[in-house]
Amino acid sequence: MDGQLIAFTGIAAGMVTLPGADFAVVVRNALDSRRAGVATAVGVAGGLLVHTALAVAGLAAVLVAVPALFGAVQLLGGVYLLYLGAGALLAAVRRTGAHADSPTGPAAAPADGPAALLGTARSLRQGFLTNALNPKAPVLFLSLLPQFVPAGAPALPRTLLLATMVVAMALVWFPAVALLVDRLGNWLxxxxxxxxxxxxxxxxxxxxxGILLVELVPA
Known part of the structure; x- marks a missing residue:
């Protein structure tokens, strides 16, 4: 039994399921439709794929070692989260008083066509960018993955396995969240x-x- 692999599984599961920006944007889009929620979830997994691939390739070390590059990613990530947050808050304000407080029933499934494809692509992009522009993820994976490579074992196959496990967990967890939100649609x-x-x-x-942007301000 590979004790290190079991330990990593628990840690990775905790990382993936911990509520944060990824969770919030999946829930937010799943309120619009099942398709939007699942597309966002797949986008989040795509962002994780980028981070884990960079860590495996060693490119995450470059990002960490170059403060200007790291700061640029952090700035973009902070601004993008503010953009998404402001959009959600504005939507909440617009809903106030717009409808009577009564069940609306399940959201209508978007019809197939250009508009539906554009909406799916937008949700996929939002999920991907929310995760991919998280500047803390490269640091986390760069420091975490090597800790679970047994001494004397080839590093590349092992880190590839660990990275695949993280992405696979995301592909299970976030679509499950989106489907649960859709399942509870009558109430939500x-x-x-x-x-x-x-x-x-x-x-x-x-x-x-805001936290990401504040961290950029020199002490």
Whole structure:
């Protein structure tokens, strides 16, 4: 039994399922439709694939070693989270008083066509950028993956395995979150509940983006 692999599985599962910006944006988009939520979830997994691939290739070390490059990624990530957060908060404000507080029923599935494809692509992009522009992820994977490579074992196959495990967990967890939100749609899409979720996710994304930007300010 590979004890290190078991330990990594637990740590990776905790990392993936810990609520944060990825979780918030998946929930936010899943409120619109199942397709949007699942597309966002796949985008998040794509962002994780980028981070783990960079760590395996050693390119994450370059990002960490070059403060200007790291700062640029952090700036972009902070601004993007603020953008998403502001959009969610604005949506919550627009919903206030717009509808009576009564069940709206399940969201209609978007029709197939150019508009639906554009909406899916937008959700996929939002999920990808939310994760890919997280500047803390390269540091985390760069420091974490080598700790679970047994002494004397080839590093590349092992880190590839660990990276694949992380992405696979994301491909299970985040679509499951999106499907759960959609499953609870009759309740979650009540105007009052939707406003609360929009406001909560918006506040979370805005706070996370603000933290990233504040960290850029010299002490």
């Amino acid at each position: 899409r009540r105007p009052r509940v939707t406003r609360a979720l929009e406001a909560t996710t918006g506040a979370l994304l805005t706070a996370l983006g």
